[in-house]
Amino acid sequence: xxxxxxxxxxxxxxxxxxxxxxxxxxxxxxxxxxxxxxxxxxxxxxxxxxxxxxxxxxxxxxxxxxxxxxxxxxxxxxxxxxxxxxxxxxxxxxxxxxxxxxxxxxxxxxxxxxxxxxxxxxxxxxxxxxxxxxxxxxxxxxxxxxxxxxxxxxxxxxxxxxxxxxxxxxxxxxxxxxxxxxxxxxxxxxxxxxxxxxxxxxxxxxxxxxxxxxxxxxxxxxxxxxxxxxxxxxxxxxxxxxxxxxxxxxxxxxxxxxxxxxxxxxxxxxxxxxxxxxxxxxxxxxxxxxxx
Amino acid sequence: xxxxxxxxxxxxxxxxxxxxxxxxxxxxxxxxxxxxxxxxxxxxxxxxxxxxxxxxxxxxxxxxxxxxxxxxxxxxxxxxxxxxxxxxxxxxxxxxxxxxxxxxxxxxxxxxxxxxxxxxxxxxxxxxxxxxxxxxxxxxxxxxxxxxxxxxxxxxxxxxxxxxxxxxxxxxxxxxxxxxxxxxxxxxxxxxxxxxxxxxxxxxxxxxxxxxxxxxxxxxxxxxxxxxxxxxxxxxxxxxxxxxxxxxxxxxxxxxxxxxxxxxxxxxxxxxxxxxxxxxxxxxxxxxxxxxxxxxxxxxxxxxxxxxxxxxxxxxxxxxxxxxxxxxxxxxxxxxxxxxxxxxxxxxxxxxxxxxxxxxxxxxxxxxxxxxxxxxxxxxxxxxxxxxxxxxxxxxxxxxxxxxxxxxx
Numbered sequence: 001x002x003x004x005x006x007x008x009x010x011x012x013x014x015x016x017x018x019x020x021x022x023x024x025x026x027x028x029x030x031x032x033x034x035x036x037x038x039x040x041x042x043x044x045x046x047x048x049x050x051x052x053x054x055x056x057x058x059x060x061x062x063x064x065x066x067x068x069x070x071x072x073x074x075x076x077x078x079x080x081x082x083x084x085x086x087x088x089x090x091x092x093x094x095x096x097x098x099x100x101x102x103x104x105x106x107x108x109x110x111x112x113x114x115x116x117x118x119x120x121x122x123x124x125x126x127x128x129x130x131x132x133x134x135x136x137x138x139x140x141x142x143x144x145x146x147x148x149x150x151x152x153x154x155x156x157x158x159x160x161x162x163x164x165x166x167x168x169x170x171x172x173x174x175x176x177x178x179x180x181x182x183x184x185x186x187x188x189x190x191x192x193x194x195x196x197x198x199x200x201x202x203x204x205x206x207x208x209x210x211x212x213x214x215x216x217x218x219x220x221x222x223x224x225x226x227x228x229x230x231x232x233x234x235x236x237x238x239x240x241x242x243x244x245x246x247x248x249x250x251x252x253x254x255x256x257x258x259x260x261x262x263x264x265x266x267x268x269x270x271x272x273x274x275x276x277x278x279x280x281x282x283x284x285x286x287x288x289x290x291x292x
Numbered sequence: 293x294x295x296x297x298x299x300x301x302x303x304x305x306x307x308x309x310x311x312x313x314x315x316x317x318x319x320x321x322x323x324x325x326x327x328x329x330x331x332x333x334x335x336x337x338x339x340x341x342x343x344x345x346x347x348x349x350x351x352x353x354x355x356x357x358x359x360x361x362x363x364x365x366x367x368x369x370x371x372x373x374x375x376x377x378x379x380x381x382x383x384x385x386x387x388x389x390x391x392x393x394x395x396x397x398x399x400x401x402x403x404x405x406x407x408x409x410x411x412x413x414x415x416x417x418x419x420x421x422x423x424x425x426x427x428x429x430x431x432x433x434x435x436x437x438x439x440x441x442x443x444x445x446x447x448x449x450x451x452x453x454x455x456x457x458x459x460x461x462x463x464x465x466x467x468x469x470x471x472x473x474x475x476x477x478x479x480x481x482x483x484x485x486x487x488x489x490x491x492x493x494x495x496x497x498x499x500x501x502x503x504x505x506x507x508x509x510x511x512x513x514x515x516x517x518x519x520x521x522x523x524x525x526x527x528x529x530x531x532x533x534x535x536x537x538x539x540x541x542x543x544x545x546x547x548x549x550x551x552x553x554x555x556x557x558x559x560x561x562x563x564x565x566x567x568x569x570x571x572x573x574x575x576x577x578x579x580x581x582x583x584x585x586x587x588x589x590x591x592x593x594x595x596x597x598x599x600x601x602x603x604x605x606x607x608x609x610x611x612x613x614x615x616x617x618x619x620x621x622x623x624x625x626x627x628x629x630x631x632x633x634x635x636x637x638x639x640x641x642x643x644x645x646x647x648x649x650x651x652x653x654x655x656x657x658x659x660x661x662x663x664x665x666x667x668x669x670x671x672x673x674x675x676x677x678x679x680x681x682x683x684x685x686x687x688x689x690x691x692x693x694x695x696x697x698x699x700x701x
Binding site for chain 1: 360388394530535539
């Protein structure tokens with residue numbers, strides 16, 4: 001084996017996984033979305049019928065689909081800026097010192113990201129519970145009426161987004177911290193000699209130099225929020241009345257609960273195109289940026 | 293060239309891991325039977341089948357499947373072809389499961405050597421209904437809905453007996469909720485797609501039209517909707533989806549609710565100190581006092597490699613003695629006629645109410661997909677009225693449009 005082959009061997013496992021679990025399913029979804037594949041068809045392939053674009057017509061006429069799409073938009077608009085701002089600010093604060101306390105804090109902020117979603121859902125489910133939840137207990141201590149954290153159509157969106165932001169910041173804090181450490185100290189010292197204030201240093205030196213980290217975090221966060229699934233799935237099952245159902249959850253319910261695989265396949269492709277449409281311009285923007 | 297073997301090793305290890313993932317299959321030779329038991333009864337089920345294992349030497353591995361993941365589990369099993377040997381199937385899911393073709397057809401010839409599995413041994417309605425064509429399952433447990441009430445709290449509010457009609461229940465609930473302190477009178481679970489049907493029956497109607505298809509556009513259903521939405525308008529029921537019915541009953545927040553026999557077990561387990569302070573009564577009525585006939589069947593996976601063992605286990609589970617033991621262990625009602633008539637069972641006070649209700653109980657109409665389509669449309673329409681103040685006529689018209697013409701025979 002030539003040494004030049006080594007890099008390919010190293011990326012091969014990852015590439016293999018990506019092809020098997022990422023590219024192949026999308027390719028399979030294309031023909032599936034043109035059929036009426038359901039539970040019966042799954043057991044016996046001869047019972048699958050070709051239906052053309054019927055699934056897409058049904059999808060665009062389905063109020064549940066539009067509700068899920070609108071919810072996903074709301075989730076992304078709330079969640080993406082929140083995750084980016086919170087993780088950047090937290091990273092800046094954590095970067096101020098290297099002592100033991102700050103190192104412990106860093107681990108503390110990372111814990112939500114590595115905690116199993118089932119445990120997260122149990123704990124937050126109890127915090128949010130209308131009947132015996134801690135949050136409502138605190139409200140009652142303050143003399144306020146109980147809030148329906150997971151029962152109110154508007155509040156439920158904020159509740160699931162809050163948990164997702166709480167879970168999503170840990171990893172991004174680490175990315176920002178690593179990028180912060182890579183900024184040459186000389187730049188900041190020079191700015192300080194010129195009399196730049198703390199805020200000025202952040203906006204004129206730190207943020208421009210973190211451009212790549214911001215782009216990476218933005219792209220991964222946007223994709224993550226367009227595929228938003230875990231939190232509504234475990235906390236509300238998409239309820240009440242679909243008010244917290246995201247696109248991914250809608251597809252999961254159609255596919256795995258109702259057994260309508262053709263229909264869910266059509267929805268998957270629509271979601272895939274939306275994600276591609278949102279992400280490609282971002283990556284393209286970076287490319288022109290690097291060429292300059 | 294020292295990297296070469298090391299590199300090959302890494303690649304080989306990675307491939308091995310992939311291969312291990314791909315071939316991981318549920319173990320079990322011909323001597324073991326895997327059974328999917330819904331809910332959290334699997335440990336008790338293993339105790340139930342101990343005598344069977346002792347006698348036949350066939351080990352039984354009961355796997356617990358949570359109720360809300362049943363569909364996904366079944367779908368995955370159908371897609372991969374890797375199913376259990378036997379599985380419990382809720383009656384409302386039976387048409388969909390039967391249509392998948394993944395279950396073994398239990399025709400005369402297959403059941404020849406097991407006379408205990410003949411339909412005549414089981415409660416009417418369960419054995420015959422909802423199978424939609426070929427028989428793919430045998431009855432396992434029956435279930436009906438009765439009224440659970442806190443006798444102590446009703447008495448404290450000056451109510452001497454449980455409500456006999458839905459109108460009376462509404463008045464009782466108002467009285468109980470009117471005591472204040474964040475209390476309610478009744479509990480309507482937001483996931484319960486059978487309660488509106490029971491309410492329609494109580495109004496003297498049905499949700500199946502004369503032509504054998506679903507028809508919600510009837511005066512009786514309108515009156516049931518009045519009742520359902522009225523309970524919310526009275527503020528007699530909690531509006532929260534995360535309201536825990538056992539917790540609410542034990543704490544007295546919701547002193548009345550409609551549920552099945554399994555709830556009695558849950559209450560006794562959660563609050564043994566409440567014994568004597570609660571009881572059950574037949575479902576409230578009106579023009580009729582019909583309750584739901586539900587339950588679960590057991591089916592055999594079509595590609596099982598131990599068909600004879602699976603049939604033997606089915607026969608064992610259908611024996612009246614086994615069915616009685618199961619009531620003792622798990623508080624689930626038998627479906628075998630002999631077991632239901634056994635004095636050991638009928639002498640229990642709660643069971644006498646269940647047994648009385650079972651005599652006036654009907655199954656859900658056998659639509660192709662009750663939980664996923666008809667029942668969901670019903671709940672969505674009603675809950676949108678009471679939870680999000682949607683326009684009643686619009687919501688109901690949406691329900692009629694979504695369900696009219698659904699075959700129910």
